[in-house]
Amino acid sequence: MADSTDTRDLPKQSRRNILDVMEIDTRLLGMIGAFIVICVVFDVWTGGRFLTPRNIFNLTIQTVSVAIMATGMVFVIVTRHIDLSVGAVLATCSAFMAMTQVVWLPQSFGIPLGSPLIAPVAILIGVIVGVAIGAFQGWLVGYLTIPAFIVTLGGLFVWRNVAWHLSNGQTVGPLDPQFVSLGGIEGTLGVTGSWILGALVSALAVYLLANSRRNKIGHGFPVKPVWAEVAIGAVTIGAIMGFVWILNSYDIPTARLRRMFEARGEVMPDGYRTAYGVPYSVLILIVVATVMTVVAQRTRLGRYIFATGGNPEAAELAGINIRFLTVKIFAIMGLLCAISAVVASARLNFHSNDIGTLDELRVIAAAVIGGTALSGGIGTIYGAILGALIMQTLQSGMAMVGVEAPYQNIVVGIVLVLAVFVDILYRKRTGD
Template identity: 65%
Template sequence: MIDHGADQTADHATGKAEAGTGTETGLPAMRKSVFGQLELDVRLLGMVGAFILIALAFNFFTDGRFVTPRNIFNLTVQTVSVAIMATGMVFVIVTRHIDLSVGAVLAIASAMGAMMQARWLPQIVGLDYGNPMIAPLAILTCLAIGTLIGAFNGWLIGYQGIPAFIVTLGGLLIWRYVGWYVTDGQTIAPLDTTYLVLGGAEGTLGATLSWGVGLLASAFAIYAIWNARQARKTHGFPTKPLWAEMTLGGISVAVILGYIATLNAYDIPTGKLRRMFEARGEVLPDGYTEAYGLPISVIVLIVVAIAMTMLAKKTRLGKYIFATGGNPDAAELSGINTKLLTVKIFALMGFLCGLSAVIASARLASHANDIGTLDELRVIAAAVIGGTALSGGIGTIHGAILGALIMQSLQSGMAMVGVDAPLQNIVVGSVLVFAVWIDIQYRKKLGIKV
């Protein structure tokens, strides 16, 4: 992060002295003062700018089909599973490790959860399809499998001293094909209808509830800005000008409510509405429309993002994670149990893989053997593009989520344009290398050792 605090006072004084003179040096000084007072994150601004450019470019090449309510809805739903795992990958990379097995862990967790619903619970336990216990048991199975595999990986890395690269590279091969044997190589369907609600298209809030969530999120954003300001005052730190706080609050509210308005502009197709009414024994009224609204899977992502951010900033575990990533030897000498910490981090990563397995299989309404393929690339790329340093010690949750959105935008846009899959992967790999290069140059410019 760039520290603008020392420059703020000087810039403000320069601006006052030169504002009335009309000199060429006065205007740049005032501009610098404005950005200094807003304390904008240069890296975050760069990612937002990149996302906007990608969206505008693909919107042009698709004749306006990319920036539409329908595509934004689909783009959001497709991003969720990778974004959830990317939040966990931040902690893994911050502590100078890597996890190449996330896609395979997602696959085995999805396989076990699907078999619970379609085979084991109905045939062995006798729970018929539609039983209210099926979905919770399947979800718990996915979470438990992911957590156990993650903890096992962490134990091998932390206590047995095997490099994370080797452990998770082996896991990439092992767990996906264990899942293949569990399902006998078959696609498993149908999945429980309650379970499918977590996938996105089958589980949305509708227009009214979505507006309610949007207003609550807006109020929370304003409260978070105000609370941060009060905390800085309490501890004697300099604060931003009130206009700067109001500007950031206004931007936050505009983005949240604009997103909700966009989702509410996407109506459920008439044929699907008719089937929904017929299932309830009703007839669809003429001219009746209904919006999809906010997907439940996005709410899950928001909850995960808040929880992981709080874990990183407000808990002892989070402080230990970043301290260990910054200097592992010093962290161990200071009394941090780095071996147990490694187990906890990889167990958390596994838990998030299990949660992503629920979201991904529910979105596809089945378990397929190729589920999660190349997700390890997308997850690592999302974290790195989001500003997580491969050298350890630096990373943000919101950056990883934005990185996942950028990655999914690239893939979705290329698919809409008609780019074939091999070239899509070439572009994604190139973007990952370029993002790391940009990160290295950025840190060199700030004088940070890389």
């Protein structure tokens, strides 16, 4: 009888051990599965139009702006705060950069659009404005102890209307060509550059896996079997190179290619064709995600952020300057709003009064769907980016099948509530 019981338990125990041995994040696995299901459903619903290289390219550049800010929102929520002003701060940074390019530099200094100085100066001004706004709001929260909800709710109204005042309520554009190249379709790495980027990122992924294994061995910690490391590495490389392959499959339209050749004073060869490749905006997101992950996992600032979120009282008793830490977190959020403003306005080729509208809700939703706990102390950068991708996929898919914008927002709201509910159940089950 005992032998019969042992036999029945073996399959279940084996499956559990495989997940444990490979150290698979089951929540991340579930999110990836949900993303795949959403994509397949919309592809079937649209008759195969959703998973085309063109649509995936557009989906990618539409996700970048929110995803960049979502990485910063992770730090804000992890420390038990909230930032409702990110969309308005993005609009203010966008207004400053647009006015710098179109009005201030040309009229005050005689520097025309197309000058090599225009884009760098505009971006620098936008970054300074974003960091200053973020640090100011962090000071109000950290040193004056005004709740972040109130400070950033006030900021939502203030900064949105500061942006309106700067532009006199008008659309400002067109923007500098170098600046516009950072928005997506106007600036890409091309086919060869994209394959090189894919190879470099794949090599970096393999290095990180090997380095993590080496560190664990050096400190006497248990490690995964070699086959598990190889399997994870192979899946990672496959995902990276597959993504590059899809973007390299989206050909530049012939008419656009002909205009590009004519702008250089050349004649396009007969039968010539090439693809867009990876947009510069996606490269910016990769850099931001890498830096934010390093900050979260490998720096003292990251340890302080998660320690403070886990137990603020204990963190303060341990000597962490929570007030100054709050200023740093909101300053980082302001910096990321400025970077997002670059991507968002460059993709549109102008600054408009409604730029960034409702982005604060999309960013918070992306972070929460990605697993950041509103109770603080838990969150991941990659989870927030995946959350932003899921949000954009839902909205783009619904738009393609003809769902009107109000109903799209209803669905997104329901998904957000369900994601938080599932997260609560998951944490209760796992004891996190």
